[in-house]
Amino acid sequence: xxxxxETRKTRYLNPYVGGVLLGLVLLAANFVAGRGLGAxxxxxxxxxxxxxxxxREGGKNMPFMAEYAQSHGSNPMKSWLVxxxxxxxxxxxxxxxxxxxxxxxxxxxxxxxxxxxLVFALAGGILxxxxxxxxxxxxxxxxLSGMAVLSLGGFITMMGIFGTAFALAYFFRKNWI
Amino acid sequence: xxxxxxxxxxxxxxxFLLAFFIGIAFGWVLESSGFSSSRKLAGIFYGYDAVVxxxxxxxxxxxxxxxxxxxxxxxxxxxxxxxNPTYLTSAIIGGVIMGAxxxxxxxxxxxxxxxxxIGKIDAMVFIVGLFIGVYGFAFTYxxxxxMYMAKYLGEPKISTTLGMSDGMFGLLLIIVALGMFxxxxxxxxxxxxxxx
Numbered sequence: 001x002x003x004x005x006e007t008r009k010t011r012y013l014n015p016y017v018g019g020v021l022l023g024l025v026l027l028a029a030n031f032v033a034g035r036g037l038g039a040x041x042x043x044x045x046x047x048x049x050x051x052x053x054x055x056r057e058g059g060k061n062m063p064f065m066a067e068y069a070q071s072h073g074s075n076p077m078k079s080w081l082v083x084x085x086x087x088x089x090x091x092x093x094x095x096x097x098x099x100x101x102x103x104x105x106x107x108x109x110x111x112x113x114x115x116x117x118l119v120f121a122l123a124g125g126i127l128x129x130x131x132x133x134x135x136x137x138x139x140x141x142x143x144l145s146g147m148a149v150l151s152l153g154g155f156i157t158m159m160g161i162f163g164t165a166f167a168l169a170y171f172f173r174k175n176w177i
Numbered sequence: 178x179x180x181x182x183x184x185x186x187x188x189x190x191x192x193f194l195l196a197f198f199i200g201i202a203f204g205w206v207l208e209s210s211g212f213s214s215s216r217k218l219a220g221i222f223y224g225y226d227a228v229v230x231x232x233x234x235x236x237x238x239x240x241x242x243x244x245x246x247x248x249x250x251x252x253x254x255x256x257x258x259x260x261n262p263t264y265l266t267s268a269i270i271g272g273v274i275m276g277a278x279x280x281x282x283x284x285x286x287x288x289x290x291x292x293x294x295i296g297k298i299d300a301m302v303f304i305v306g307l308f309i310g311v312y313g314f315a316f317t318y319x320x321x322x323x324m325y326m327a328k329y330l331g332e333p334k335i336s337t338t339l340g341m342s343d344g345m346f347g348l349l350l351i352i353v354a355l356g357m358f359x360x361x362x363x364x365x366x367x368x369x370x371x372x373x
Contacts, residue, residue, distance in 0.1 A: 012217075015231035016358075018210035022232055023239020025202045030244060031252075032187070032195045034180030035259040037203055039287035040307070047311045064318035083193045087200020088207070088287065089294045095208035096295030104296040107215055121215075121299040124282015125289070125306020126313065128275050132286060133314035134325060135271020137261065139285035142268075144233065146261040148240035150334040150343060153263030160272015165280040169222035172280050176219045 011099070026148055033080055036145020040132035042085035044068065048076040064133075081141075112175055120175055135160070179253035204291055213292040215283025215299060222280060224368040227361030234354040241350070245343055265328035282306065 012018075029037050048065045069076050096102050108117035132138040135157050137146070143161060146154015178184070182192040210232050211217040220226025247253040279285055284292060284303045292300025314321070336346035 012211040012228070013206075013209045015210060015228045016235050018206055018228075019232040019235020020239050021206045022203075022210070022236030023241075023243065025199060025206055026236060026240035027243035027247075028202070029196075029199050030240070030258055031179040031247070032181050032199065033192055034183040034257050036240075037199075037287070039285070039290065040311070043286065043304075043307050043311050047308065047315060051315065062315055062318065063322075064315045078193070080193065080196045083196035084200035084203065085290060087197040087202075088204035088290050090197075091201035091204025091206075092208040092213060092291035092294035093204075094201070095205045096213060099209065101208075101213070101295050104298065106298045107292075108299065109216065117299050118302045120281045121283065121302040122306045122309075124278040124280075124284070125303035126310040127278030127306075128282060128284075128286060128303075129278075129307035129310020130314045131271045131274030131276075131278060131310070132307075133271075133311055134267050134321060135275060136264065136267065138275060138287070139233075139279075140287040142261060142271075144237055145240075147237040148244060149255075149258060149260045150241065150336050150346065151261040151263065152330065152333045152335045152338050153261050153265075153268045155335050156263070156265070156268045157272040157275075160269050161276040161279060161285075164273045164276025165222050168277055168280045173223065175281075176216065176283070177223050177225065 023148075026145060029084075029145075030148070035080065036141065036148060037084065038081045038137060038141030038145065039085060039088070040129070040138040041079070041081040041141055043129065044133065045072070045076045045079045045082050048072075052076070109176055117175070120172075178251075179247065180257050183257040184254070203287070204294065207288060207291045208295065212288040213295050213297060213300070215292065215297070218285075218288060219280065219283045220370070221361075224364035225370045227365055230357060230361050234357065238347075238351055238354055241347055245347060260332040260334070262332050263330040264326065265330060267325050267327065270324065278310075 026037055029035065048068050051062060051065045052069055072079055106114040106117055108114060135142055139161060142154055143158035147158060181187045211228050217226050218229055221229040244253065244255065248255045282303045284300055286307055289300045289303040293304055336343045339346065
């Protein structure tokens with residue numbers, strides 16, 4: 001009678017419909033705030049706040065964060081991207097809850113162990129975090145939002161991200177296929 | 178009229194509140210498109226699932242067209258909309274490092290928060306990595322400062338660089354995207370997808 005859980009779990013939005021909706025959200029962000037979407041910027045805000053909390057001395061020795069705090073007023077947590085990312089957590093949770101996808105688990109190919117998956121997730125996160133600071137934004141803030149406003153840098157970063165991932169795909173194929 | 182916040186039509190606090198609601202919609206769309214699953218995201222690099230390509234390019238094109246039309250109708254002043262600056266060196270090297278992180282970690286920052294929101298432990302570990310990476314960059318910034326600032330080109334539009342109008346570039350991008358969608362649909366049929 002009821003469908004097996006596996007097929008229900010994989011039922012996602014049509015990707016082209018999802019894309020149009022994503023575009024409308026990005027358009028709304030530009031219309032409201034005059035800026036696009038982002039993700040890594042919120043991580044940076046938390047990092048900047050924690051460094052500020054440790055003390056002024058720490059901040060002084062870190063021109064990258066000091067400059068950031070200055071351009072965001074006294075409180076880097078009061079930033080557009082921090083509020084937006086809190087929303088992402090809520091929106092993602094609601095969508096997953098309604099689709100029956102809430103589950104605490106390590107997702108990985110059956111050919112690799114959970115431990116291997118987590119080690120690579122950590123390493124990938126470190127690289128992505130570092131790269132997003134050097135590249136002034138991640139897939140959301142630099143590539144997607146940059147492309148919508150026709151930023152040359154946005155297109156270059158997009159090609160850098162996807163081109164490199166394609167180029168390295170062969171070496172990491174065991175993790176995925 | 179738009180953009181609302183830079184034109185001071187809405188207050189700073191209203192802008193933050195709307196940021197939260199826009200974030201909810203952003204997270205909702207990403208999750209319901211399957212971006213909370215690293216195996217689905219990585220599928221594009223092996224041809225078995227091209228959801229990333231389809232959603233990403235449809236999204237970018239929809240927003241781009243929306244902005245061009247809204248500007249044409251006088252609904253938004255594009256001079257007040259933030260255009261990402263182009264620092265050539267760091268845009269390329271940053272992109273390359275992020276690409277390596279993508280194929281290893283299976284997420285990007287936005288999607289990892291979506292995955293974490295529905296309980297993916299690998300996404301949570303990826304986020305821990307993000308923090309380590311951002312701290313790492315901040316602590317070692319003096320080493321990279323020169324590279325970070327190199328080859329600053331201002332805020333050029335890709336259409337200007339290529340010597341064409343915004344509309345013409347938009348049309349070209351749509352044609353390229355349609356071509357990629359065609360290949361993507363073919364690839365998804367060719368490469369089998371497991372149930373996950």
